[in-house]
Amino acid sequence: MTDTHILISWTAPERPPHARGKRWYLLSGLIAVLFLAYALYTQAWTFAVVIVLLAVIYGLIHGKQPIKHTVQISPQGLQWDKRLYAWSDFNNFWMLQGKGYVELHIDRKGPGQLIVQTGDCIPADIASALSQFIPPIFDRRESILDYIIRICKL
Secondary structure, eight states: OOOOOOOOEEEESSSSOOOOOOHHHHHHHHHHHHHHHHHHTTOOOEEEEEEEHHHHHHHHTTTSSSEEEEEEETTTTETTTEEEHHHHHHHEEEEETTTTEEEEEESSSSSEEEEEOTTOOOHHHHHHHHTTTTTTTTSOOOOEEEEEEEHHOO
């Protein structure tokens, strides 16, 4: 018989909410306009279209609240919303402490990671439950691209 006992469960957004003030929007808009002006000046029409599309897509994606995911950890595996991942699908996990949030990164054996905030759950409790099944990495840092995205509040 399979043990379906849930060790820990929480619901949290996929990304931290960033406070973007008028200054952030003015600076971002100015940068986009400068790139667009350069593209038009150099007659790089494809670049101009890409700049406009990026601005529109960014507005659509970040104009709404982040999706909240429900995560459950059990001996069977990790339940991510309605999908159950076996522990054999993962390599390891690590946590990133940000300003006002903690982000859980679970490295998959295939491409990509599962990334979710820890929400109201105590990160040490999550780490304790996860470390029963996959090893933690304590010295892992975010990539330079993730660092830039976080600093620029993208």
